[in-house]
Amino acid sequence: MGTPSRTEMDNRSFARLLEETADLMEIDGADSFRIRSYRRAAEAAEQTTLELSAIAADLPRLLEIDGIGKSMAAKIQAIAATGTLPQRDELLARYGAGVLELLKLPGMGPKTVALFRDAGVISSANTDSVGQLAEAIDAGRLNGLPRMGAKQIEKLRKGIEDYRRSAGRCRIDVAEEEAQRIAAYLKKFPGIERVTPAGSLRRGRETVGDLDLLATGPACIAEQTGPAVEYVASYPGIHDMIAKGENKVSFHVQQGLQVDVRLLPGASYGAALQYFTGSKAHNVALRQRALKMGYTLSEWALARLDDESVIVASATEEEIYAALGMEWMAPEMRENLGEIECSAHGELPKLIRLEEIRGDVHMHTTASDGRSSIEEMAEAGLRCGYAYIAITDHSKNLAMTNGLDEKRALEHIRRIRVVDGAMEGRIRVFAGIEVDILADGALDLADEVLAQMEVVIASVHTRFEQSREEMTARVMRAIENPYVRILGHPTGRLLLRREPFALDTGAVLRRAAELGVAVEHNAAPERLDLCDRDLRLAKEMGCRMVINSDSHDARNLGKMGYGVRQLKRAWLTAEDVLNTRDAEGFLAGLRARP
Ligand code: DGT
Ligand code: CA
Numbered sequence: 034m035g036t037p038s039r040t041e042m043d044n045r046s047f048a049r050l051l052e053e054t055a056d057l058m059e060i061d062g063a064d065s066f067r068i069r070s071y072r073r074a075a076e077a078a079e080q081t082t083l084e085l086s087a088i089a090a091d092l093p094r095l096l097e098i099d100g101i102g103k104s105m106a107a108k109i110q111a112i113a114a115t116g117t118l119p120q121r122d123e124l125l126a127r128y129g130a131g132v133l134e135l136l137k138l139p140g141m142g143p144k145t146v147a148l149f150r151d152a153g154v155i156s157s158a159n160t161d162s163v164g165q166l167a168e169a170i171d172a173g174r175l176n177g178l179p180r181m182g183a184k185q186i187e188k189l190r191k192g193i194e195d196y197r198r199s200a201g202r203c204r205i206d207v208a209e210e211e212a213q214r215i216a217a218y219l220k221k222f223p224g225i226e227r228v229t230p231a232g233s234l235r236r237g238r239e240t241v242g243d244l245d246l247l248a249t250g251p252a253c254i255a256e257q258t259g260p261a262v263e264y265v266a267s268y269p270g271i272h273d274m275i276a277k278g279e280n281k282v283s284f285h286v287q288q289g290l291q292v293d294v295r296l297l298p299g300a301s302y303g304a305a306l307q308y309f310t311g312s313k314a315h316n317v318a319l320r321q322r323a324l325k326m327g328y329t330l331s332e333w334a335l336a337r338l339d340d341e342s343v344i345v346a347s348a349t350e351e352e353i354y355a356a357l358g359m360e361w362m363a364p365e366m367r368e369n370l371g372e373i374e375c376s377a378h379g380e381l382p383k384l385i386r387l388e389e390i391r392g393d394v395h396m397h398t399t400a401s402d403g404r405s406s407i408e409e410m411a412e413a414g415l416r417c418g419y420a421y422i423a424i425t426d427h428s429k430n431l432a433m434t435n436g437l438d439e440k441r442a443l444e445h446i447r448r449i450r451v452v453d454g455a456m457e458g459r460i461r462v463f464a465g466i467e468v469d470i471l472a473d474g475a476l477d478l479a480d481e482v483l484a485q486m487e488v489v490i491a492s493v494h495t496r497f498e499q500s501r502e503e504m505t506a507r508v509m510r511a512i513e514n515p516y517v518r519i520l521g522h523p524t525g526r527l528l529l530r531r532e533p534f535a536l537d538t539g540a541v542l543r544r545a546a547e548l549g550v551a552v553e554h555n556a557a558p559e560r561l562d563l564c565d566r567d568l569r570l571a572k573e574m575g576c577r578m579v580i581n582s583d584s585h586d587a588r589n590l591g592k593m594g595y596g597v598r599q600l601k602r603a604w605l606t607a608e609d610v611l612n613t614r615d616a617e618g619f620l621a622g623l624r625a626r627p
């Protein structure tokens with residue numbers, strides 16, 4: 034067998050390259066006649082029964098193909114020789130590799146891409162065009178562009194979400210909501226009694242590759258699963274079926290997310306739950322431990338190695354871990370990062386719980402870009418059982434959020450104090466601000482104003498493209514300001530949408546620890562920033578930590594749980610997090626004001 038070479042390219046690859054060139058030329062505003070010749074050649078490449086790579090050197094035969102003239106024959110020969118087309122590569126360099134991805138969005142053609150390019154919505158310097166577009170939509174920068182009505186913009190936004198889901202991973206909140214919908218449907222079937230998410234969703238990972246759901250009950254007993262399988266397969270949210278077996282049904286839901294539903298008898302439910310929760314690395318290490326102890330561990334049971342018919346444990350996870358000489362541990366810890374040893378030695382940390390959070394100190398109101406009033410936020414805080422909240426609207430540099438200038442900030446503080454008084458001690462409402470860190474690290478509001486608020490969060494919201502050195506110096510300078518008490522969403526990422534900005538996180542965390550500036554874990558499911566790994570680092574460095582919902586709507590305070598799961602993944606305890614303390618303890622834990 035020869036080594037694969039470019040001449041083994043199939044006709045579809047020829048067609049794709051020609052089609053992409055046509056798209057790029059259209060974005061470039063090239064002559065429509067020339068564009069059409071590329072599209073016709075692409076179609077011809079797709080249709081012909083002749084193998085282009087085999088006949089590329091034979092010009093007369095190429096020219097016999099309908100839709101291929103002299104100039105396109107030369108292009109095909111170029112592709113056969115080099116695997117690409119110079120025109121395409123030049124245009125791609127000019128407009129950025131991201132535009133091809135952009136064209137895969139529903140309803141998105143070269144004309145729209147050209148429109149976005151001319152309007153500065155996308156730039157060739159950034160290869161994440163889909164991400165740039167998503168940001169522009171969120172920021173309202175498409176409003177007013179030709180052919181961009183509210184309906185069209187909404188269609189694009191949804192198209193991006195769908196595309197992302199089918200292209201890869203899915204955010205934890207989106208996966209969680211889908212899992213709950215499916216579980217509610219499954220539990221309506223007589224004979225399905227319990228449905229539990231396993232896999233990365235159960236481990237609380239910030240994004241999920243596919244959904245693993247386990248179901249059990251009398252209808253899930255082997256050889257009697259037929260009706261239950263049919264019921265699963267008729268879930269109304271199914272987009273397409275992947276596989277339907279005796280105890281497993283796999284499908285895609287509308288948005289492209291894959292779901293694996295497994296039907297299991299109760300006797301082996303614990304073993305299955307343990308196995309399908311993973312992670313793979315945790316399971317591998319656990320199986321090795323089992324082998325050393327003379328057991329074999331599978332998705333069905335923990336059994337004796339010398340006689341696999343002797344089952345040691347299988348019904349619950351607790352029994353399995355106990356038989357392996359271990360304590361049961363939270364799924365969030367199961368990444369083979371030392372949890373097996375800790376558990377075996379009885380040294381598992383007492384992980385933070387959602388119920389231990391006493392306050393939420395980052396949220397926005399109608400004063401800037403929030404949708405609820407101060408009162409509504411306070412009432413929502415009460416419903417969460419909190420002892421305190423802080424209102425922290427944006428500052429003036431973020432004009433598109435209607436950020437506060439000094440005068441409005443002072444007025445806002447007065448209004449917050451009024452609501453605080455009206456709550457009569459049922460909940461404390463602190464005055465605060467999310468002050469913007471300007472490009473050079475200066476803060477967006479005067480110290481005299483910051484001095485009047487309990488909670489000053491400093492965050493980066495602009496100029497994400499700065500170099501690592503610039504950005505690190507910028508954030509360092511910001512936290513040197515003695516009024517800054519919390520560093521907000523420290524890396525600025527938006528999951529599946531915007532990468533974290535370049536930052537020497539270690540250096541920033543070290544300095545924050547020295548200064549006593551608390552670092553935020555932003556529990557908003559689109560941020561979850563610092564990530565689990567950086568949270569661990571923050572703890573090692575002795576940072577004070579705070580977890581916040583960053584709500585822009587009273588309904589979002591309840592999303593704190595997504596963040597708590599990341600804290601668990603970083604092995605944090607209530608002691609590590611300032612807002613598990615009561616109001617006085619929380620304030621005392623913040624950096625002292627000058
Ligand atoms: P994901 O879906 O990419 O977010 O991540 P997971 O962890 O949900 O991975 P997935 O869906 O491929 O598999 C679910 C669980 O099943 C996984 O966490 C552990 C278990 N598992 C899957 N394949 C293997 C394997 O080859 N060996 C072992 N020991 N466990 C496996
Ligand atoms: Ca999975």
Ligand code: CA
Nearest residue numbers: 243244245293
């Ligand atoms: Ca899976």
Ligand code: ZN
Nearest residue numbers: 467492521522
């Ligand atoms: Zn922010």
